[in-house]
Amino acid sequence: MANVRLEGITRKYNNATAIEDISFEVPDGQFWVMVGPSGCGKSTILRTIAGLDTQSSGNLYIGNTLMNGIPARARDVAMVFQNYALYPHMTVAKNLAFGLRMRGTDAKTMQERVETVARSLDIAHLLDRKPKQLSGGQQQRVALGRAIARQPQVFLLDEPLSNLDAQLRDDTRAELKQLHQQVGITTIYVTHDQVEAMTLADQIVVLNRGQIQQIGDPQTIYARPANLMVATFLGNPPMNILHATYTGEVFQVGNQSLSCPPALQEKLQLRQGQGVELGIRPEHITNKDEKLNTENEQEPEAFCRDGVLPLQHSLLIVEVKLVEPLGRETLIRANLPASGVPLNIQAASDWRGHSGDRISVQLDLNQLFVFDPTTGDALFP
Structure with missing residues (x-):
């Protein structure tokens, strides 16, 4: 596990600026949520941390290591996407073990870790099934489990609950928070859902138009919003103006x-x-x-x-x-x-x-x- 530090991260595409001068530090073991409307830059920040995108300027550290120029495969981060990206021809067990296999983990360690993760996510009875035989919530747990099994330094979650129905999303959100309390991996979570942000986060980063509007714990941001955008975005129903x-x-x-x-x-x-x-x-x-x-x-x-x-x-x-x-x-x-x-x-x-x-x-x-x-x-x- 490690802290994540961004120093003046800016990403430009041709003449458009996606994110500008983004600076914050996620302490080791904390759960931070980036929230904001569509197009605010939150997924760009997440992809930059993962190494799937490259900043135009600024420095990115994971632990004490400068990550500028280091490819995604060498960053020791695990990312869970909105669409889960499971391998349809593989069983649940093989999906869970995929990252370990790619790292050359020995068979005994790999089996033990897969079984441990499957029990913690209540999917041990699904190990022989393939993704098409699973519900949306089960697929989401498998995607989380594949990331957890790797035991990365940092967890990156890009709107992982958005494809679930309302009740399942509520249940899985609670399970995700309990899971983080158990494993304690530094986690950065992206969502446009302010309820997810308020209930999951140790700290919230509110973004709009590629810039940070406010950083703080959920209660502070709710009780003392820095501006109109934050005030009306967090809260359901929103604040009256x-x-x-x-x-x-x-x-x-x-x-x-x-x-x-x-x-x-x-x-x-x-x-x-x-x-x-x-x-x-x-x-x-x-x-x-x-x-x-x-x-x-x-x-x-x-x-x-x-x-x-x-x-x-x-x-x-x-x-x-x-x-x-x-x-x-x-x-x-x-x-x-x-x-x-x-x-x-x-x-x-x-x-x-x-x-x-x-x-x-x-x-x-x-x-x-x-x-x-x-x-x-x-x-x-």
């Missing part, structure tokens, strides 16, 4: 108003009269009795004076567009009436509103995020 104007003690959101907490007023002194982006997660929108009020005796316009709603402290009036019962909770998709800005709200499972309702919702103002509308950066770390 409301454009507002700060006017001293008040955020003006369309024709409605929200109080600005005293702690934020002090930090926003130089931004009076300026626009900001307010972020709040769906779970932080409710009302005083934790049930949304659907008794809409008055329309928002009834409160208006000169086209502006009076200060309602932490309340907004929204119009329900869609209600999605999810079992243990209900997701309400709503809009601000005047602007049509969307707002997602997590309500109790017994909420019984309907599309078209006007409801009054309360925001937990202590959970507000404030972002610069020009740069997208969080104004307060």
Whole structure:
């Protein structure tokens, strides 16, 4: 096992830059996840670490060894791809042993290691089968097992769960985390699924357009996103973003108003009269009795004076567009009436509103995020 260190890695294709100035270090034995939208450069980074792609500039170390120019076969890394890449004419046992055989491992050691790995992955009963006789989840375990059997210094996983159905993906994700705890191999995992990133990672590297947006443990990134991209990418449903104007003690959101907490007023002194982006997660929108009020005796316009709603402290009036019962909770998709800005709200499972309702919702103002509308950066770390 070994640490992996990237120093200023850049990869250009003709006139296009796939990744730019990528620098981070994965300590020995940790599980790091690179996450971001399609095309953000995460697979390019993984292929560069594996030696399947070559950086245009920068240095890559595995352990204390500089890997620049060293071919993939000499890097002692094992990579699991999205499509598993099993040999269809070989049995499970031969697939598991393939990497060992290519390294010239003796027959006894090879058999012992294959049997050990097969037991740990619960595929010992499948050793005589061929890939076409296996389910998707079983094939995925065989692909993992083939990599584990080699006992590499580093594990590289490129969206290995994306071909599985939802339930199997959840089960396999839990098994993968338990497996890492057992073997302790340094692991770098690529995914576009923020749930996988949050549940698997010791540390998350969030990427967008070939650049690192933020590195941190899952809870830190969720609680203190560095910018709008990170804030809206991690979290399901995503964070709500409301454009507002700060006017001293008040955020003006369309024709409605929200109080600005005293702690934020002090930090926003130089931004009076300026626009900001307010972020709040769906779970932080409710009302005083934790049930949304659907008794809409008055329309928002009834409160208006000169086209502006009076200060309602932490309340907004929204119009329900869609209600999605999810079992243990209900997701309400709503809009601000005047602007049509969307707002997602997590309500109790017994909420019984309907599309078209006007409801009054309360925001937990202590959970507000404030972002610069020009740069997208969080104004307060």
